[in-house]
Amino acid sequence: MSDGKHEARDGLNAGEEAILRRVGYDGAAARSATSVLIDHELRVADSTLDGVEIMSIQDALMRYDWVQNLMFNLIAPDENELLRQAAELLHDPIGRFVYVHDGAKVSLPVQSFTVLETPQKRQFTHNVTVIGKGAEVEMISGAAVPENVQAGHHVSIDETYVREGARCRSVSIETWGRNMTVDSYSRSEIGAGAEMTSNQIMLASLRRHLSDTKTHIGADASCNDQAIIFAPEGTERNFQTEVFLTAPGARSEHIARMVSAGGRIINNSLLVGETAGVSGFLGCDGLMLSDDGEMVATPSLKAKSVEAQLSHEASVGMIDAEKLAYLMASGLSEDRARDLIVQGFLRLKDEYVPEDMRARVTEMIAAAKSGGM
Amino acid sequence: MTEGLLELRDVSVSVGDKAILRDVSLTVGAGEAHILLGPNGSGKSSVLSAIMGLAPFEVTKGDILYRGQSIKGLGVDERARVGLGMAFQRPPTLEGVTVAEFASALDASARLATEAEALNLGDFADRDLVVGFSGGEIKRWEVLKLFLQAPDFLLFDEPESGVDLEHIAAVGAAVNRLVSAPARDGSKRGALLITHTGLILEHVQADMGHILSGGRIIHSGPPKALFQHIQKSGYVAPAA
Numbered sequence: 001m002s003d004g005k006h007e008a009r010d011g012l013n014a015g016e017e018a019i020l021r022r023v024g025y026d027g028a029a030a031r032s033a034t035s036v037l038i039d040h041e042l043r044v045a046d047s048t049l050d051g052v053e054i055m056s057i058q059d060a061l062m063r064y065d066w067v068q069n070l071m072f073n074l075i076a077p078d079e080n081e082l083l084r085q086a087a088e089l090l091h092d093p094i095g096r097f098v099y100v101h102d103g104a105k106v107s108l109p110v111q112s113f114t115v116l117e118t119p120q121k122r123q124f125t126h127n128v129t130v131i132g133k134g135a136e137v138e139m140i141s142g143a144a145v146p147e148n149v150q151a152g153h154h155v156s157i158d159e160t161y162v163r164e165g166a167r168c169r170s171v172s173i174e175t176w177g178r179n180m181t182v183d184s185y186s187r188s189e190i191g192a193g194a195e196m197t198s199n200q201i202m203l204a205s206l207r208r209h210l211s212d213t214k215t216h217i218g219a220d221a222s223c224n225d226q227a228i229i230f231a232p233e234g235t236e237r238n239f240q241t242e243v244f245l246t247a248p249g250a251r252s253e254h255i256a257r258m259v260s261a262g263g264r265i266i267n268n269s270l271l272v273g274e275t276a277g278v279s280g281f282l283g284c285d286g287l288m289l290s291d292d293g294e295m296v297a298t299p300s301l302k303a304k305s306v307e308a309q310l311s312h313e314a315s316v317g318m319i320d321a322e323k324l325a326y327l328m329a330s331g332l333s334e335d336r337a338r339d340l341i342v343q344g345f346l347r348l349k350d351e352y353v354p355e356d357m358r359a360r361v362t363e364m365i366a367a368a369k370s371g372g373m
Numbered sequence: 374m375t376e377g378l379l380e381l382r383d384v385s386v387s388v389g390d391k392a393i394l395r396d397v398s399l400t401v402g403a404g405e406a407h408i409l410l411g412p413n414g415s416g417k418s419s420v421l422s423a424i425m426g427l428a429p430f431e432v433t434k435g436d437i438l439y440r441g442q443s444i445k446g447l448g449v450d451e452r453a454r455v456g457l458g459m460a461f462q463r464p465p466t467l468e469g470v471t472v473a474e475f476a477s478a479l480d481a482s483a484r485l486a487t488e489a490e491a492l493n494l495g496d497f498a499d500r501d502l503v504v505g506f507s508g509g510e511i512k513r514w515e516v517l518k519l520f521l522q523a524p525d526f527l528l529f530d531e532p533e534s535g536v537d538l539e540h541i542a543a544v545g546a547a548v549n550r551l552v553s554a555p556a557r558d559g560s561k562r563g564a565l566l567i568t569h570t571g572l573i574l575e576h577v578q579a580d581m582g583h584i585l586s587g588g589r590i591i592h593s594g595p596p597k598a599l600f601q602h603i604q605k606s607g608y609v610a611p612a613a
């Protein structure tokens with residue numbers, strides 16, 4: 001961690017900085033660009049690189065006339081009532097715009113965060129991300145609330161464009177208030193030959209989370225997605241995911257690891273092979289830690305060509321008694337043995353996770369299981 | 374009569390309604406290593422599982438004592454903590470749990486590198502437990518695991534089966550080192566080993582052998598002689 005001694009850097013107070021550090025925030029020395037949106041205000045929007053622009057969506061609309069074409073482009077406002085309300089706020093949209101220029105090779109990650117600071121507030125955000133042709137970047141994004149915020153409603157729309165030949169590796173981490181409701185809509189377009197790897201870490205408790213994601217993958221492009229999901233008692237997480245392999249050579253791997261410790265998890269994922277020469281995999285594994293929870297995993301495949309290679313795997317089960325006994329036979333207590341198994345189950349593939357986030361992710365998994373989040 | 378480190382007194386074991394072991398008695402003293410011999414399905418692994426307290430084996434009769442105390446009522450982890458440890462014949466895979474993490478959970482990180490090296494598992498620290506291990510690697514891992522756990526009484530289920538000739542000496546030497554190391558209170562360890570091939574006898578000084586057949590111990594005697602007898606006559610009790 002850099003700049004640990006400074007406070008109120010970049011317009012953040014010490015408390016804000018502290019909660020954001022838990023979801024991946026680091027000082028300017030370790031990041032190429034930073035945005036922090038607090039309630040309805042973009043408090044921080046700084047970039048230290050010419051090749052990376054980060055600004056409020058309003059500024060972006062004024063600076064680049066093409067940005068308006070990217071908003072509500074991958075998602076339609078008439079899909080539901082919430083989205084319609086969000087679209088009505090479009091005269092005064094709140095959100096951030098990230099633009100990584102064509103060919104920019106960005107070595108330090110770009111970070112962007114959302115904070116809901118006022119209890120009971122309803123927050124609408126609309127973010128647009130453009131990773132230019134041939135650019136390479138790592139993105140860290142996160143959401144957090146101060147401890148006093150238990151209730152509130154966060155609605156986010158994200159439209160992400162990964163242009164031809166670009167490479168992007170992203171991690172997102174969120175921690176919300178116990179009684180909060182979150183609706184997140186995320187749409188991505190992965191251009192020809194581009195590579196996208198994304199990791200989503202959703203371990204905190206909240207009342208209800210709806211995550212609605214659609215990804216379109218172009219010719220020879222690939223998208224690897226892994227999500228780790230934890231639902232303690234009182235939490236419902238509902239994932240509706242669709243992945244479209246739209247042109248020959250498109251590849252995708254979508255993996256979800258879900259743990260219910262009394263909460264409810266619904267995971268409906270659909271993989272569509274629209275043409276020949278595409279391949280994709282949906283993997284969806286659930287672990288139930290108690291009888292109180294519920295898990296519904298429905299992976300589906302739709303092939304529009306006989307030459308689309310699509311497959312899926314789904315499993316839901318308890319901790320294997322034999323594995324537990326094996327660890328306990330070395331002297332580990334049942335709790336410790338369970339923790340190891342759950343942490344192992346939730347482990348992300350290291351190579352997909354930006355290096356300086358790996359230790360943090362491991363800590364979060366340990367904390368989630370012990371109820372510390 | 375000297376008190377054994379581990380003692381089985383007329384132990385019968387069932388799985389559900391199925392009787393697996395009948396009236397098995399044996400006493401392994403401190404500083405002793407015993408071997409169990411017997412055809413496939415005779416109940417050798419079940420003896421070790423019952424000692425370790427593993428499901429689904431249920432002791433329906435008799436008692437198991439460790440250092441003079443009954444351990445019948447103890448859970449698997451409690452038995453491990455009083456000092457028992459077992460090299461499994463077929464351990465399960467533990468996806469996402471690395472060798473290094475497991476060592477750390479046992480407070481044994483400091484020992485890991487050296488002992489892993491001695492068993493030619495030097496580059497296994499980041500491997501998930503048992504996932505993708507070959508037959509021989511599994512056996513070497515189970516021995517390494519016991520170095521990490523450092524139990525006072527060691528149970529080995531066919532530690533040399535499937536280990537290729539290149540590694541057998543290392544495994545044999547490692548098993549011998551485990552058995553001869555002092556117990557945590559400075560007294561001597563004990564061991565019960567299942568062997569199919571008898572190869573382990575070239576590395577470990579065994580004091581007594583037992584032939585198991587149909588869930589019963591049908592004969593006990595000096596291990597090397599016993600093994601030679603079996604090779605000649607099969608798993609039958611030698612004529613008196």
Ligand SMILES: Nc1ncnc2c1ncn2[C@@H]1O[C@H](COP(=O)(O)OP(=O)(O)O)[C@@H](O)[C@H]1O
Nearest residue numbers: 388393411412413414415416417418419420429
């Ligand atoms: N989990 C189990 N459930 C039912 N029967 C079992 C189980 N494990 C072993 N057995 C039976 O117990 C007997 C002894 O098996 P085992 O102890 O594994 O023999 P060995 O190790 O000598 O080959 C066999 O008939 C075997 O089928």
Ligand SMILES: [Mg+2]
Nearest residue numbers: 417418419462
């Ligand atoms: Mg056996």
